[in-house]
Amino acid sequence: xxxxxxxxxxxxxxxxxxxxxxxxxxxxxxxxxxxxxxxxxxxxxxxxxxxxxxxxxxxxxxxxxxxxxxxxxxxxxxxxxxxxxxxxxxxxxxxxxxxxxxxxxxxxxxxxxxxxxxxxxxxxxxxxxxxxxxxxxxxxxxxxxxxxxxxxxxxxxxxxxxxxxxxxxxxxxxxxxxxxxxxxxxxxxxxxxxxxxxxxxxxxxxxxxxxxxxxxxxxxxxxxxxxxxxxxxxxxxxxxxxxxxxxxxxxxxxxxxxxxxxxxxxxxxxxxxxxxxxxxxxxxxxxxxxxxxxxxxxxxxxx
Ligand SMILES: [Fe+2]
Ligand SMILES: [Fe+2]
Numbered sequence: 434x435x436x437x438x439x440x441x442x443x444x445x446x447x448x449x450x451x452x453x454x455x456x457x458x459x460x461x462x463x464x465x466x467x468x469x470x471x472x473x474x475x476x477x478x479x480x481x482x483x484x485x486x487x488x489x490x491x492x493x494x495x496x497x498x499x500x501x502x503x504x505x506x507x508x509x510x511x512x513x514x515x516x517x518x519x520x521x522x523x524x525x526x527x528x529x530x531x532x533x534x535x536x537x538x539x540x541x542x543x544x545x546x547x548x549x550x551x552x553x554x555x556x557x558x559x560x561x562x563x564x565x566x567x568x569x570x571x572x573x574x575x576x577x578x579x580x581x582x583x584x585x586x587x588x589x590x591x592x593x594x595x596x597x598x599x600x601x602x603x604x605x606x607x608x609x610x611x612x613x614x615x616x617x618x619x620x621x622x623x624x625x626x627x628x629x630x631x632x633x634x635x636x637x638x639x640x641x642x643x644x645x646x647x648x649x650x651x652x653x654x655x656x657x658x659x660x661x662x663x664x665x666x667x668x669x670x671x672x673x674x675x676x677x678x679x680x681x682x683x684x685x686x687x688x689x690x691x692x693x694x695x696x697x698x699x700x701x702x703x704x705x706x707x708x709x710x711x712x713x714x715x716x717x718x719x720x721x722x723x724x725x726x727x728x729x730x731x732x733x734x735x736x
Contacts, residue, residue, distance in 0.1 A: 436635050438628040444532040447539075447625040454546050457618050458553070458611075466557055468609040470497025472601035477698035483687045484675075491678045495562055495671050496698070497612060498554050502564045503667075503703065504594075504619070505547035508540045510572035511587050514580075515540065518633055536629045539622045550615060560678045563670040565663045578656055581641060581649025584634045586656045588716060591627035593707035594620060631716055638720060650717070650724040654731075657704060661735075664699040668692055705735035 464470075469490060473479055476496045478489040519533035555561070565571070575583060598620035602613060638646060672691050676682055683691060707713060709732045718725035 436632060438631055440526060440528040440532045440629075440632065443625050443628045443632075444528050444535070447532070447535055447622070450621045450625070452618050452621075454542060454549065457614060458546060458549050462611055462614070464553060464557055464611050465609045466494065469493040469607055470609055470612040471500055472597075472605045472608065474601045475500070475597060475698065475702045477694055477701075481690065481694055483683070483690065488675065488679045492671070492675050494554075494558065495674045495678070498551070498558070498562050499564060499667060499671060500702070501547045501550050501615065505544050505551070506564075506566060506568045506571060507587075507590055508544045508547075509568040510575045510583070511590075512537055512540045512544065513572070514576065514583055514587065515629075515633075518580075518584075518636075532625075532629060536626055539626070543619060543622070546615065546619075558678070560674070562674040565667050565670070571663070574659065575656060579645070579649050579652040581634070581637045581646065582652025582656055584630060584637055585649065585653040585717070586660075588627070588630040588634055589653075589707035589710070589713050591623055591630050592710040592713045593703070594623040595627055596706050596710055597702075627712065631712075634716055634720075646720055647724075650721060654728075657708075660703060661700065664703060665696060668695045668699060671695060700735040705732055708732045708735060 469476070471493055476493045478484065478492045478496075481489060481492070484492065515533055515537040519530060519537065523530050575586070598616055602608065602616050602620075605613070637649070641649065668691075672683070672688065672695070675691075708728050714725050714728065717728060
């Protein structure tokens, strides 16, 4: 398979980006809890007319907290996966080694950044927010799948991050500037990760039989199902967090509407926006055009 990307080009574009955790969080750089954190296309709180304006803002921020928590969580399995992928061939191509180790190093940095964000959020939000996990357990479950399935999930996540920032965050002037800055810095490094993961998928495919490629694609779908189960649990947690923060209990009809709107919001955020990304579909289509069609057919349920 001829690659669209190269380790050298990806490594060199990454050189221009590098930032330090302490440069973008802490000190004077504080979250502003008077402003929304997530763009409406991901948060989908506007149509929830049974919530007051204050409650919509609280839910937006709960979703923002969950968003960066979820990135930290997936990075817990991306980090060991990339290190394992780099390890067997450290001496062949110096650009490959440096680019993969930087990919891993950046994910370790993002994990640390998002932990610091979580501590600051918890200090300023005023009430507790529950999240799915623990990350180590989810990482173990994910990494027990076929490496090609895991690499496809990571590819989906990396392109999805690009799309969220470019389509929804970049031009949104209402968002809290500090939260937006975290998203922007994350996006800048993830741009290289999406290319690196394409190279990882291509390398894995070279050593796979057609049957193994089929297994990898099936496992990608299975991992999507695993994530979808987690998202449904997260919707319940978000509803509890909102009720705690707002100091009131939603009635049965409001709870049902909350579940239906937010399930679809989380599905779009973490599943639909990745499954329908053209770059992701391009790579899957190269492996197996039938698999691309199957993903495209499944996608509307997650959009
Ligand atoms: Fe990341
Ligand atoms: Fe990444």
